[in-house]
Structure formats: structure tokens, C-alpha cells
Amino acid sequence: MNGTRESETDTPATFLQLFLSTFRLSLFTLGGGYVIVPLMRNLFVKEYGWIDEEEMLDIIAISQSSPGPIAVNTSILVGYRMRGVRGALLTLLGTILPAMIILSLLSLVYEWVKDNSIIQYLLEGMRIGVSAVILHAVYVMARTIIQKKNMISVTIMAVAFILSYFLQVNILFVIAFGIISGLIHYLFCDKRGKA
Amino acid sequence: MIYLELFISFFQVGILSFGGGYAALPLIQRQVVDVRGWVTMTQFSDIITISQMTPGPIALNMASFVGTQMGGIAGTVIATVSVVTGPLVLALMFAIIYYRYRELSVMKGILWGLKPTVVSLIATAGIGIFTQALFTGESPSSGSIGTLLLFAAGGLLLVRGKLTPVKTILFSGLFMVLWNLVQRLYV
Numbered sequence: 378m379n380g381t382r383e384s385e386t387d388t389p390a391t392f393l394q395l396f397l398s399t400f401r402l403s404l405f406t407l408g409g410g411y412v413i414v415p416l417m418r419n420l421f422v423k424e425y426g427w428i429d430e431e432e433m434l435d436i437i438a439i440s441q442s443s444p445g446p447i448a449v450n451t452s453i454l455v456g457y458r459m460r461g462v463r464g465a466l467l468t469l470l471g472t473i474l475p476a477m478i479i480l481s482l483l484s485l486v487y488e489w490v491k492d493n494s495i496i497q498y499l500l501e502g503m504r505i506g507v508s509a510v511i512l513h514a515v516y517v518m519a520r521t522i523i524q525k526k527n528m529i530s531v532t533i534m535a536v537a538f539i540l541s542y543f544l545q546v547n548i549l550f551v552i553a554f555g556i557i558s559g560l561i562h563y564l565f566c567d568k569r570g571k572a
Numbered sequence: 573m574i575y576l577e578l579f580i581s582f583f584q585v586g587i588l589s590f591g592g593g594y595a596a597l598p599l600i601q602r603q604v605v606d607v608r609g610w611v612t613m614t615q616f617s618d619i620i621t622i623s624q625m626t627p628g629p630i631a632l633n634m635a636s637f638v639g640t641q642m643g644g645i646a647g648t649v650i651a652t653v654s655v656v657t658g659p660l661v662l663a664l665m666f667a668i669i670y671y672r673y674r675e676l677s678v679m680k681g682i683l684w685g686l687k688p689t690v691v692s693l694i695a696t697a698g699i700g701i702f703t704q705a706l707f708t709g710e711s712p713s714s715g716s717i718g719t720l721l722l723f724a725a726g727g728l729l730l731v732r733g734k735l736t737p738v739k740t741i742l743f744s745g746l747f748m749v750l751w752n753l754v755q756r757l758y759v
Contacts, residue, residue, distance in 0.1 A: 442590075454663055552690075
């Protein structure tokens with residue numbers, strides 16, 4: 378099964394290949410969706426030739442529009458595209474297994490070492506590092522939105538921040554606010570003819 | 573029953589986190605810290621830290637970690653499966669719509685409004701983690717000049733693009749260990 382037989386009904390991907398491809402990627406890739414998705418694209422489009430470039434871009438677009446981790450969504454869609462729902466389940470399994478195994482082991486280790494004073498200092502310093510990382514990510518994301526100079530989306534961002542930080546509104550309502558603003562904007566732009 | 577609670581909480585995390593990256597962070601905080609009280613804010617920051625140093629999306633990592641803590645192996649499996657159940661159903665639904673109509677514009681419209689919203693939600697969670705790590709945590713050095721300097725140095729190196737996130741986190745951890753050893757020896 379090296380992708381030699383290709384016809385309309387027969388796809389070159391075996392179930393084992395589907396599982397192993399996503400398992401390997403999520404076992405060795407540090408850094409979340411923005412790192413793993415380009416690697417998936419490289420693997421599925423260039424290396425295996427399962428999907429053409431344009432369709433892969435659409436698959437990534439769907440993954441970003443759909444809730445949940447982007448790497449998870451992309452693997453589900455690639456699995457589905459290749460071998461239907463069973464394919465999707467296998468690529469999904471390949472994606473979640475490494476995290477399950479590694480993190481549950483670390484969870485046990487954490488309980489065991491967290492009272493050690495060296496570990497405590499290490500974790501304390503790392504917490505500070507992680508808050509720098511998160512706030513930096515927020516800074517980059519907010520800057521991207523502000524630089525687009527679209528007053529409506531800047532306003533949405535400001536209102537959402539006031540709601541969640543100052544008024545401490547339930548996060549579900551803040552998300553609903555975002556969805557509704559997006560829908561209104563979409564309908565409004567559509568009426569004007571062009572988005 | 574813990575398994576049912578794990579399912580309900582992590583199902584919500586999965587189905588409501590739009591936009592990838594840190595989008596799941598505020599949702600996870602709400603579920604595991606605020607609503608359920610499964611972990612403290614300090615532990616929450618620790619899990620994020622561990623999550624940054626290991627492969628896999630943050631939502632999956634958090635589900636595996638908390639699931640194991642709360643319900644052993646069964647907890648791990650249930651929490652992880654719960655996170656991906658919603659995304660699985662929705663992604664398949666969108667895929668079917670896409671292959672039939674080649675049309676995604678309503679979803680893109682919704683996402684357009686969600687993007688700035690999610691940035692603000694992550695900002696709120698980030699500020700919470702920041703104040704906890706620097707000022708209100710349990711450790712004795714909270715609010716000290718050393719921790720503030722460490723944060724400033726980490727932030728500066730990130731902005732200048734000199735260090736990757738993983739290295740920033742590792743170096744701040746190691747620096748804190750050294751700082752405390754030096755203090756112990758000389759003070």
C-alpha cells in the first residue's frame with residue numbers, strides 16, 4: 378500500500394497510516410496549533426500527496442471556524458476526507474493519545490514532587506515566565522486587530538474586555554456577544570453588497 | 573459524581589473554545605478553578621506551564637492532567653474524550669456542509685466577531701495568572717522586586733523575539749531556583 382493504486386473510489390491512505398501520521402505529529406510537536414497545522418499541511422499535501430494544496434487550505438479554514446483545538450479539528454477533517462467517519466475517529470485518536478499519556482504521567486509526578494523546595498522555586502519562576510508568554514501573546518493578538526484599523530472590531534474587543542474584566546460577566550455571555558456581533562456585521566455587510 | 577462533572581465541564585471547554593491557541597484558557601479557568609474548584613489558581617498556572625513544555629493543544633493537556641488528578645485513568649479518558657466530542661461532531665458537520673455547498677461565509681462572519689472577543693477573554697485570564705504569579709500567590713517572594721524584574725526581563729526578551737516561549741519559561745524557572753539558592757547561601 379504505497380499509494381500506487383489510485384482511482385476515484387480508492388484512496389491511498391490506510392487506517393494504520395492515518396493513525397500513525399497524526400500520532401507521530403502530535404507526539405513530537407511542541408507549541409500548539411500554529412506550529413502543528415503547517416506541519417500537517419506539509420505531511421498530507423507534499424509528503425503523502427493525499428490532499429491538494431487548495432483543499433488543505435479550505436480544511437484549515439474550517440478547522441479555525443469550528444470550536445476546539447485547531448490541530449484536533451484539522452486531523453478530524455483530514456481523516457474524514459480520506460476514509461470517512463472511521464478515518465476521522467482514527468486520526469482523532471492519534472492526535473489525543475500522546476497528550477493523554479504524557480500529561481497523565483506528569484500529573485502523577487506533579488503530585489509527587491510539588492512539595493520539594495527546589496521544584497517549588499522552579500514552578501514559581503516558570504509561572505512568572507508563563508504569564509509573560511501569555512500577556513505577550515495577548516499583546517500580539519490585540520495589536521493585529523488594532524492595526525487593521527477597523528473601528529467595529531476594535532470596539533467589539535473593548536466592549537468584551539470591559540464585560541469580562543471589569544464587570545466580570547459570565548464568559549458564556551461574552552462569547553454570545555461575540556457571536557451576535559459577528560452575525561449582525563455579516564448580515565449588515567451582505568446587504569451592502571460586498572463583505 | 574466526578575465522571576459526570578468532568579464530562580460536563582470539559583465538554584463545554586471543547587465546544588466553546590473558538591479560535592485555537594489560548595482560546596480555551598479562560599473557559600478552562602472558569603470550569604476547573606471557578607465553578608468546580610478542582611484546582612487552585614496556582615495549580616492552574618502550573619498546569620499551563622507544563623502544558624507549554626509538552627506537545628499537544630492546551631485544552632487536551634489540561635483535560636488529561638485534571639482528569640487524572642480527579643478520577644485516575646478513567647478520569648483521564650473521560651475528560652479527554654469530552655473535550656473532543658463537541659469539536660468532532662461540529663467539524664464533521666461543517667465538513668459535510670463544505671463538501672456539499674463549498675460555502676463557509678456565515679461561519680466566517682461569526683468568527684469575525686468572535687476573534688476580538690476571544691482576545692479580550694484571554695487578556696482577562698492572562699491578567700489573572702499574572703497577578704497571581706507576581707503578587708497574590710502563596711510563595712514568600714510574591715510581589716518582591718526579583719519577581720517583577722524576572723517578568724520584565726522575560727517580557728522584554730519575548731518582544732524582541734530573542735527567546736522562544738518555551739525557553740522563556742525554562743529560564744525564568746531556573747533563574748528563580750538560582751536566585752533562591754544564592755539568597756540562602758549569603759543572606
